[in-house]
Amino acid sequence: MDSLCSSWLPTQALILQISLIFGLTSASPDSQALKYPSSSCTLKRTVGASVQLPLTSPLNSSIREIEWNWQPENDEKTQLVTWKPQTPTPDWYDLEEIYKHRLNLTEKAFLSIRNLTMEMSGLYTAKIKFNTGKSKEEKFRLCLYDPIPHPQIQIRSSSNTSGWCNISLECEIPGNTGNLTVIWLSQGLPRHLEQRGIPPNSRNLSLSLPISHIKSHLTCVVSNPAEEKNATLHLEDICPWRGSLQSKWLWLCILLMVLMVSLGAGVWIWMRKKMQTRRGRWVHSPANGSPSPSDRGIYEPSDCCDQQPRPSL
Template structure:
């Protein structure tokens, strides 16, 4: 770490760890109660998607019939859906409400396929497998449905820099009805001792203090429910651009120094060249006086011996 703000490092690092340990993951304040806990859900899907209920029991010749029924989560009413028999070419569908009739399909392996899911279609689906021996077996699927997650946005509530530290306050904004959602902040590019995760009752807001040497990284706000997740990312350099402007100042200062050095060197070279042109000389030898430097000026009337 550079010397800038180095005396503050232990205190500021502690502040960052506390913010991240206690401020990163929690249910949204607008969370709605779910009738069945997520752990009891066999399948988790988002409204508008599709799902296929796959049987694990093999369809050996001893199977006489497979009957699917559905117990709605809303009214807890059990509906018979379809009956499949190996001897018949087509499944036998029971009478269904128009809203469900064209959304259900049975595959050749007697798997129940549901498309364009609505919130009302959550609940307990049961396949009753009947054998020629008179015995039967049941496979259950609890389908839990969730509203689609809107795309989150990271809002900058405040930002400042002081003594080499970038102080920021952010909010993970979720448009619309943000019920039953979890908000998690993730970081990338930060040192391990500055990167933690934790829980706080309101984790949409995050406050950090980062040293100047660590803002070349980014933070990601992850919004999720048990069925899907969406995220938004913000580069820290976009929040604290003063580091980039400082680098830009040093860059242009370096360019200016280079121009000055080149100009100075050119001036010295021109001065030396003129000096050599105004005073030239050569070594001559005579038996009486030995070697001597004979110099002269360019003018025709001046000539001297040094």
């Protein structure tokens, strides 16, 4: 199985916590890893899936016969089918009704199994017999696991203090009964995150992060040797008011300052024009010796009002 989340998260993703959950207190029959190490399993699948056991030996005229058998866990070996190049159809042995319609042999003599059940795990062996009298075996250990339910990230607590968002999360796995691995991944967070109260074997995550990084997100990845599922939580959903609302208040303050400056400038211009209108009156009657239209202009009060009165005769 490829490395976790290699197709959907960048390599720079920060691993916040790795918690190995080794099942419940009582061992369950679906925990194949309790019986065999994951490294010993040739093929790993979940219940209900399909699998194909491919042979590395090519089909040619040197092969006389191929016989497939199966040894379930803690049980005797069972012969399944025999294939011969001269026979157009494979020769199936008597199988239980539950297995008859789930097994198939391909044109290349690969054993194909569909709708897997937990009982179908075990060791599958293809015995290849050659015309020379020699033979060889190709073995496949099939390990089966219960499907992983979709995890959910539950917010246990959250608070905003002094520009920091404090959160406590839990990666909840409904109906979990098997051995699972839980990994927390992040994207867009600083490396110096403050982690608090993270037990070594827990799905809980507690941390504090600056408000400036609330646009990042956390991902809880749950996996077993056969599959993985994940849930993602956007941190803006936890601390929205410290980020978006604070930005709105900043823009509102800037807008108010612009309006106040514009209003003050308008008032100042209006008052200046009003004063100039009062100081410069040039409309006079011709009978009083006012200047002609061509000589009209703006006169200061000192130009028209500071003349000494003429003495009377």
